[in-house]
Amino acid sequence: MFSALQDFLFNLHQHHPRIYALTTVLTMLVVGGILTLIIQGVSHLLTHKPPATDLSARNSSEEAND
């Protein structure tokens, strides 16, 4: 799989060096961006606390009203 992809990139560079160069830069930016989003999403899920209006708090306030 790697060699097929590298052959394609080699041919692209031979025939369209500017398109190859731009694709390279864009690929790295996109990969970096996607990984950043994934990591930030995971870290948000791990560190985010649920809001204080949980079921136990509501139940205790209802008991107090009764």
Added chain:
Amino acid sequence: MHFPLSGAEVLVPIWYLLLIGFTVGATSGFWGVGGGWMIVPALWMVGVPKEIAIGSSLAFLVANALMAGTAHYKLGNVARNLGLVLAASMVVGVEVGVRLIEYLKGIGQIDLAIRLAYLVMLGGIGFFVLFEALAAQRKLKAHTTAGGKVRDLASDGFARVLHQFRLPPHLHLAGQAGAQISVWIILVLGLVTGAVVGFLGLGGGFMALPALIYIVGTTTHVAIGTTLFAVIITAAFGTYRHALQGNVDVILALMMIPTAAVGTQLGSIATRAAHGPKIRLTFALGLLATFASVLADLAGFATLRKVIIVAAACALSLFVLYYFARSLSQARRQQPSQD
């Protein structure tokens, strides 16, 4: 692995690429340098041709600096105006450096010139930062024990003299009330740094970071975030220039990114538990380890150079992991007091 672009077949162990990726990610998050100064020697030491090592490391740096820069942006460590001026002047400098490479290629002296330039840059900056960080750490200890306010002591001295240069326009330095510096100083710095970067094929962080701390006078944490911001732009430009010449192997660069992504986040979180002089001290040790490996390479000790680079990569990764763990435990201790 196979490298059709260079016309050479080289087998690079995948574990080696993953380890280098993690180390460079962790240290770039921790120090704010892209890590090209470590990747390029690490790749050429396992047989990757020099021009491919340089081009592919720049491509890797685009993604790596983007990941680390975003983490520091969220921590409020990026001075955008300073980063933009620095990056713009560095891009012009990179072009000068790339043309110098082409000239040296023409006269057949490129290999030796790059190795010697690496030695001078790594050794010079490494020893300077090492002695300064040790001195700053002694001062910091004295301040802490005397009960004085602990601050980043690196910005004293030369930076204060440059702040007296009043040629407009000026840039205000983030995190330092009243401190400002002439844009012209940043432009000259960027040009010189960019030229060295273009010549050595690096992102420029290892030069821009000490320059921002000692010459511009920013705090270490702002220097880290701003350098990463500038490195994204210069590395993207450098990648484009090298890709035009066929010096970039995208697959090689992509192989190092998954572990770098994890390392970057750990490294940037680890900075919360380390003060400026400690960060600079480890930065100096990293530079000097790479300096030693290049020296061993020049002297013909093939095994020693590999041992040095792998040992340094493992030690630096463990060091960042230690500070990451300390940062987590500090955050846990602070949580009950906030509640």
